Amino acid sequence: MSLLELQRVHVHYGLIQALKGISLTVERGEIVTLLGANGAGKTSTLRAISGLVRPSAGRILLEGTDLTHRKPHEIVELGVGHVPEGRRIFPRLSVEDNLRLGAFTVHDRTEIARRQEYVFTLFPRLAERRKQPGGTLSGGEQQMLAIGRALMMQPRILLLDEPSMGLAPVLVESIFEVIQRLNRDGTTILLVEQNARMALEIAHRGYVLETGEIVLAGSAAELARDPRVQAAYLGAA
Amino acid sequence: MIVHAARRAIFIGLVAGIAGWHLSLVGLIPAFAQRRLVGDALTFSYALLVALLALAAYATGRRYPGAVQRIPWGILSALLSSLMLFLLALLVTHLNLRQILLNATPELARVLTFGGGASGAGLVRLLLIGLLAGLFAGGLSALPRPWGRVIVSAALMTLLLGLLRDVLGPLLPQVVTSFLYGTAGLSLAGALVTFLLAAVLFTLRWSLRAKAVTARATAAVPATLRQPVTQALLLLILASVPLWAGLFLSNVADFVGFYILMGLGLNLVLGFAGLLDLGYVAFFAVGAYTMAVLTSPEVGQRFTLDFWIALPIAIVTTVLAGLLVGLPVLRMRGDYLAIATLGFGEIVRLLVLSDWLKPYLGGAQGVTRIGRPSIASWRIDSPQEFYLLVLLSCLFAWFLSVRLRDSRLGRSWFAIREDEHVAQAMGINRVTAKLSAFAIGASFGGLSGALFASLVGSVVPASFSLLVSINVVAVLVLGGMGSLPGVVVGALALVGLPELLREFQEYRLLVYGIVLIAMMLFRPAGLLPERIHRRELEEAVEEAREIAPAEIATGRG
Numbered sequence: 001m002s003l004l005e006l007q008r009v010h011v012h013y014g015l016i017q018a019l020k021g022i023s024l025t026v027e028r029g030e031i032v033t034l035l036g037a038n039g040a041g042k043t044s045t046l047r048a049i050s051g052l053v054r055p056s057a058g059r060i061l062l063e064g065t066d067l068t069h070r071k072p073h074e075i076v077e078l079g080v081g082h083v084p085e086g087r088r089i090f091p092r093l094s095v096e097d098n099l100r101l102g103a104f105t106v107h108d109r110t111e112i113a114r115r116q117e118y119v120f121t122l123f124p125r126l127a128e129r130r131k132q133p134g135g136t137l138s139g140g141e142q143q144m145l146a147i148g149r150a151l152m153m154q155p156r157i158l159l160l161d162e163p164s165m166g167l168a169p170v171l172v173e174s175i176f177e178v179i180q181r182l183n184r185d186g187t188t189i190l191l192v193e194q195n196a197r198m199a200l201e202i203a204h205r206g207y208v209l210e211t212g213e214i215v216l217a218g219s220a221a222e223l224a225r226d227p228r229v230q231a232a233y234l235g236a237a
Numbered sequence: 238m239i240v241h242a243a244r245r246a247i248f249i250g251l252v253a254g255i256a257g258w259h260l261s262l263v264g265l266i267p268a269f270a271q272r273r274l275v276g277d278a279l280t281f282s283y284a285l286l287v288a289l290l291a292l293a294a295y296a297t298g299r300r301y302p303g304a305v306q307r308i309p310w311g312i313l314s315a316l317l318s319s320l321m322l323f324l325l326a327l328l329v330t331h332l333n334l335r336q337i338l339l340n341a342t343p344e345l346a347r348v349l350t351f352g353g354g355a356s357g358a359g360l361v362r363l364l365l366i367g368l369l370a371g372l373f374a375g376g377l378s379a380l381p382r383p384w385g386r387v388i389v390s391a392a393l394m395t396l397l398l399g400l401l402r403d404v405l406g407p408l409l410p411q412v413v414t415s416f417l418y419g420t421a422g423l424s425l426a427g428a429l430v431t432f433l434l435a436a437v438l439f440t441l442r443w444s445l446r447a448k449a450v451t452a453r454a455t456a457a458v459p460a461t462l463r464q465p466v467t468q469a470l471l472l473l474i475l476a477s478v479p480l481w482a483g484l485f486l487s488n489v490a491d492f493v494g495f496y497i498l499m500g501l502g503l504n505l506v507l508g509f510a511g512l513l514d515l516g517y518v519a520f521f522a523v524g525a526y527t528m529a530v531l532t533s534p535e536v537g538q539r540f541t542l543d544f545w546i547a548l549p550i551a552i553v554t555t556v557l558a559g560l561l562v563g564l565p566v567l568r569m570r571g572d573y574l575a576i577a578t579l580g581f582g583e584i585v586r587l588l589v590l591s592d593w594l595k596p597y598l599g600g601a602q603g604v605t606r607i608g609r610p611s612i613a614s615w616r617i618d619s620p621q622e623f624y625l626l627v628l629l630s631c632l633f634a635w636f637l638s639v640r641l642r643d644s645r646l647g648r649s650w651f652a653i654r655e656d657e658h659v660a661q662a663m664g665i666n667r668v669t670a671k672l673s674a675f676a677i678g679a680s681f682g683g684l685s686g687a688l689f690a691s692l693v694g695s696v697v698p699a700s701f702s703l704l705v706s707i708n709v710v711a712v713l714v715l716g717g718m719g720s721l722p723g724v725v726v727g728a729l730a731l732v733g734l735p736e737l738l739r740e741f742q743e744y745r746l747l748v749y750g751i752v753l754i755a756m757m758l759f760r761p762a763g764l765l766p767e768r769i770h771r772r773e774l775e776e777a778v779e780e781a782r783e784i785a786p787a788e789i790a791t792g793r794g
Binding site: 050051052071073076077082084088089090091092093095100101102103104153220230 | 490585643648649651652655656658660661662663664666667
């Protein structure tokens with residue numbers, strides 16, 4: 001059984017159809033990336049998985065458990081961590097409070113402290129700024145905080161939405177290194193990314209979305225070699 | 238260059254002049270012509286005018302570098318404002334504007350010119366005072382660091398003491414009173430002594446802080462003792478209020494208490510969870526009317542309940558009302574939520590006013606003969622005795638607020654306030670979080686209302702107008718959203734002070750407007766802003782660090 005499985009998922013926003021029957025799987029321990037242009041439905045896919053939008057048809061399964069009609073907070077408790085697009089940390093709360101909110105579903109204090117310490121070893125910068133309001137961090141630090149916050153729930157699968165958005169190239173490098181390290185530490189990752197080159201470098205497999213449909217699927221290496229992907233997303237001639 | 242520099246001074250001078258016109262024509266300045274602060278000469282009206290001129294000079298001065306520039310430009314704008322005031326004095330003397338502007342009387346002209354009248358003498362007097370105010374304000378900004386602040390604080394202190402003559406007079410020992418106060422306001426000697434004493438005190442405070450002597454002095458007391466000791470002292474002072482405060486002051490303290498309770502309640506909803514509730518008065522009304530209906534023999538049922546039985550029922554009823562408001566507005570945010578709750582507040586007021594419910598709620602006449610609490614044979618009757626009950630309720634609400642703030646529920650409110658979507662993605666149940674904020678927040682308002690009804694002995698629909706909701710929101714804005722000490726300071730300033738300064742009543746909304754605008758400009762976070770708290774998690778982190786450094790280093794504990 002796959003860790004995460006989407007079966008012909010449709011999503012509508014009013015009359016507009018964002019997803020037209022997406023089916024995909026993510027296996028345990030994988031990094032899977034979703035590629036596609038703006039408006040292709042990448043973010044909608046993630047939002048459907050974490051329950052922030054309700055699919056109009058289709059099923060979403062997490063290790064066989066149906067997530068389709070669950071509330072967002074229940075889906076979190078089942079082990080889906082979502083790092084939303086544009087970071088969206090809690091700006092007026094301290095770094096520590098942001099992290100603690102990530103572990104909202106955890107009640108054991110020592111466990112929370114242990115996870116926080118893990119996040120701090122991943123992102124030493126956050127440890128330095130633990131008392132600072134999240135809104136005063138730099139863009140890269142906020143992205144680290146957003147990822148760290150999602151890690152606090154120790155998710156079975158981590159949904160990352162555009163982690164490189166708006167960051168300097170050096171920071172993008174280090175964020176991707178962290179993603180790889182997380183994956184080596186055992187976290188399964190579904191990565192939505194505009195930066196296809198970087199995404200395909202670290203991913204095992206990938207799907208290409210176009211206007212709400214999957215048009216291409218395969219291993220990261222296959223996709224990187226595919227002329228259509230090269231033309232559309234890798235900027236090759 | 239000089240033209241450009243002059244433009245700023247002229248602009249501020251004109252703005253201050255227009256502000257002076259406005260305050261005069263709405264009647265705020267002439268209203269205080271009889272309030273003598275110091276001696277027979279200095280009335281509160283004059284103090285306001287001088288403050289306005291000085292403020293203009295100060296605001297101008299601080300935009301220029303160095304005393305050489307600050308003082309003359311400051312004087313220029315103060316003189317301009319004086320001229321504008323004189324112009325108004327001329328206008329109201331020679332033109333009869335009273336048909337349109339009620340306060341455009343010759344009396345106003347006399348006040349504006351500091352008694353000189355709209356003549357050459359008045360002009361000279363006004364310009365002279367403008368010059369002095371400008372010189373004073375410019376000089377203050379040129380003084381080295383603490384002195385300006387010390388002088389202003391001491392002067393304000395003196396004026397406040399003069400203002401509160403009627404309140405403080407009876408409280409202080411006879412000897413002190415007869416020395417400090419004249420027939421009205423402070424005596425000259427009293428004012429001088431007060432000013433000097435206050436100046437010395439403020440200087441001391443400043444120098445102590447600068448040299449960190451206080452830190453050393455307090456360090457002598459162990460840290461574990463310090464906080465409980467200060468808290469106990471504070472409690473003792475608070476509890477002793479009925480002993481030294483008279484009937485009037487106790488009454489004011491009770492009303493401040495009602496607003497502190499409401500402020501703490503709304504703080505949970507608005508300050509913590511970020512839900513703008515403009516109908517908070519509804520909960521106050523529900524609490525008050527439940528208490529009224531249950532304990533008064535006049536309306537509804539034939540039996541009456543004891544206060545102590547009615548109180549928990551009133552609180553439970555308001556919790557239900559809180560849920561009732563919360564449910565339909567769960568999906569609303571920001572301005573939509575504000576409008577919906579505003580409507581709810583009005584609905585409750587109209588319901589209690591309606592003829593339809595008159596047999597049960599008394600209609601426009603309201604309900605009288607509301608029960609008072611008694612403990613064994615002691616009947617809690619006077620405002621002084623009631624104060625203890627109000628104090629206990631406030632302490633309880635405070636304690637609960639602190640516990641909630643540091644709890645999981647509190648954190649979920651903060652998260653919802655910051656970003657509702659992400660809060661859900663963190664595993665927070667939006668429905669329970671919001672409803673609990675509404676319900677618990679409402680209960681404080683209900684408690685406040687129930688106590689209010691019992692103290693006053695009667696409730697009428699007019700007591701539950703929109704203004705109450707606005708007052709509570711203003712209390713929060715003034716004190717600082719989410720800040721608990723802020724609620725107390727806000728309630729003291731917005732409810733306590735106007736009660737003490739009766740002439741203000743009519744201008745309450747005007748003053749609110751000014752205060753709120755000034756707050757937005759100068760202290761948008763409130764007088765005592767909420768700070769990011771030290772969390773108890775720190776200790777847990779330390780523990781974990783000691784337990785399992787190896788596990789943590791490898792990533793998975």
